[in-house]
Amino acid sequence: MNKNHGYNGLLIVIEGTDGSGKSTHVNLLSQYIKNEGYGCVVSQWKTSRLISGIINEAKERNMLNTTTFSLLYAADYTDRLENEIIPALKAGFVVLMDRYIYTAYVRDSVRGHDINWVKNLYSFAPKPDLVFYLNVTPNILIKRLIAKNGALDYFESGRDIGISNDIYKSFEIYQKRCLEEYKKLKKEYNFIEIDGTQKKEDIHELIKKEVKIALENKFKK
């Protein structure tokens, strides 16, 4: 994943732990890009029509071991890459990713896989033009996710890897481990780190500023 992708479009990623505000900013940014007159396509993690149903079913029945988990998510990504992401990039669209391969790097390594094994699995992935990383501490994530979903999710709390029977404790430990992994990746992959605890409007301004420059550089008339 070292070379620039070379397609006509622009590949922009928003990353961060569960509840960090990714979808909020993907939506706001997509509106901004469209208002500026560019074509924009959003691709969200685990939404492949072919694969996501299988993942959801396996999660519901709690029958995923960590390797199957990794491979199914990689298959979901690959299906979207071939059918959504690359065609849109070739056609000169801005493609906004709600999570990217870094989510797999983080989750799979927290679940015990060697990071190099995971990186290899996704070695064919196009390198993004910009990666925004929303950094939010677990105590704020807990409040946001409970307000949004009414409860903490089994997997978002790392219950599948048996950290603790106390869901709050499990959530905190799991999310801290994820944050540690993101911290390692942010330097290696030049993430633009944003303090995700700021107001949505302020975060959007920061993102817009960077994206405006990238749009001008890429689509200079």
Ligand SMILES: Nc1ncnc2c1ncn2[C@@H]1O[C@H](COP(=O)(O)OP(=O)(O)OP(=O)(O)O)[C@@H](O)[C@H]1O
């Ligand atoms: N900057 C912010 N300040 C306060 N609340 C926020 C902020 N950004 C998002 N939220 C709220 O936090 C919740 C989670 O946001 P959002 O769904 O965008 O996160 P996400 O990263 O996409 O989560 P998930 O990983 O579950 O998909 C939502 O209820 C959203 O309105």
Ligand SMILES: [Mg+2]
């Ligand atoms: Mg989301």
